[in-house]
Amino acid sequence: MRIHEFQAKRILAGFGIPVPRGEVVATAAEARAAAESLGGPVVLKAQIHAGGRGKAGGILKVETPAEAAAAASRLLGQPLVTSQTGPQGRLVRRLLVEESLAVARELYAGVVLSRREARIVLLTSPRGGVDIETLALSEPDLVLRQEVSPAAGFLPFQARSAAFGLGLAGPSLDQAVTVLAGLVRAFEATDASLVEINPLALTAVGALVAADAKMDFDDNGLFRHPDLRALLDPGEESAEELEASRAGLSFVRLDGDVGCMVNGAGLAMATMDLIALSGGRPANFLDVGGGVSEDAVRQAFNILSSDPGVRSALVNIFGGIVRCDLVAQGIVRAARDCGIHIPVIIRMEGTNVELGRKILADSGLPFTSEPDMETAAREAVRQARAAGGPR
């Protein structure tokens, strides 16, 4: 789960990390008032769940409250297109108005989970303000790693090593030790999957401040954090993806026109790839779960047929523990309930497959049954083209 910058800064402030003074606003009048109460030049930052805001014009520095109001009315209510949003951009509904910092140096500090070592890792770099993954590939010596021992925890000497690596000394060094320890604590306490301060600003007077902040949380850990779950911004999530996840489906919208419905995540990805291999473009990832319950199939049909971009649907089911005849009955009932109006190509394999195919054929519904994955994918692509061609 992702949250906004202003939410991440509130959380990090609770772990002793200095953040700029600021207010969240939703109108130009609020932006003016915030600039007045902060005093001096301020920065307006578009609150969307995507990076690359600065280059895209989503972060503006202004000198006066009047300029703040003018800049806010330009940003609010408009989509912001960044390198991470896709061409449609993301609607800006809120701004973070912050005091403008006199920055001497931009540093980087982040905490991630290393899958290979099964450890929490603190990453720091004296070169902040750039993408850390790209930097780690191009100049690995500029990225320092401190692995957190699950038994001993994050140790003071590790914080000091990281702080020295940032080129800090004196009071800034002491402050960095506190900030870095707080960052690791914040990660552990929230079941985060990413905590990132980029840039971590060293101001002209030698103070460290989190100029930006990003936190992502492990969905599997959210049951422990009802307070964090409440931070979810439905405006940033696709409505259909939220609906799907409530129904227990795993759904990701893509931009093609061949919909698919598959049991199991690996097979669902393989089916998308096969659609592409057959010359088509997958419209989505959709895993109805290994067990293929009738309810899940009904929800899946609803999602696919409510998407105007989907011109055909490929159903790929491997019936193992669940028998194909039961799956077929569920598909037929769900399709009758939903009223299918796009071509549906079904490839089913596994236990009792002959019985399953007969049920589909006898249903009188507009199903095309194909015996193997490749012909099914080709047929789904052909039908999508026939129904209007690639968009």
Place this chain on the structure above:
Amino acid sequence: MSLLIDAAARVVVQGMTGREGTFHAQSMIEYGTNVRAGVTPGKGGTRHLDRPIFDTVAAAVRAEGVDVSIVFVPAKAAADAVMEAAEAGIGLIVCITEGIPALDMVRVKAFLAERPSRLVGPNTPGIITPGRAKVGIMPGPIHKPGPVGVVSRSGTLTYEAVHQLTQSGLGQSTALGIGGDPIVGLSFVDVLRMFEADPETRAVVLIGEIGGSGEEEAAALIRGGFGKPVIGYIAGLTAPPGRRMGHAGAIMSAAQGTAAQKIELLEAAGVRIVRSPALIGRTAAAVLA
């Protein structure tokens, strides 16, 4: 010989009295797995599926000498269940549960590092040695005994591959899912080494997907010299960066863990990469012909 389990393995089912545990314990028993006991805290002293239920894994070890555990405990308590099994001296723990918090798995891995237990999963279909034993939730009848080792990060895609192998006349020595989570027990590299040492395995089918670096590490191992042919399929060429594709572990950035990168490295290591998931069985048959 077979990997990790055979008909002699004495299995305890943690969470056997629950719905999933009951269903799959029954299925394992029917397959011929030597299921000796179940563990459900608070139900010790009762019987279920004609097996004794114990309050603790340690009690099941003492009474029944169990040495393999399969875990169906819900995600909130599953990490605890795995560590309980390790502490009780269980040699092989297969964790089926999906949805365990990643930080719980950090603790589990550290706990297991100090003990001899091996963990398969979590979020895995388990292990099957066809014709001898299954410790998992896979459909038994699609498998048959034979020379191909199968190792994978997914469930139904593995069944698909196994089914294709069986249809192509190729049986399996062992099929094992390492699990779809970001942090799992046995890795691709661990399982490849076991397949290399197993005289019954003549070729390996490796099924990977986006995210993490397990496939990259497998490529490095194979590149350094692997005595058996490996057929590979990697799912997720069309997956977008930054989005989780079902499995908690199936998420990549634009720079790392992409399917294209994994395919390139595996191919450079000499793995026979299959582009179409429909051709896994036929390709394996051609390689072994």
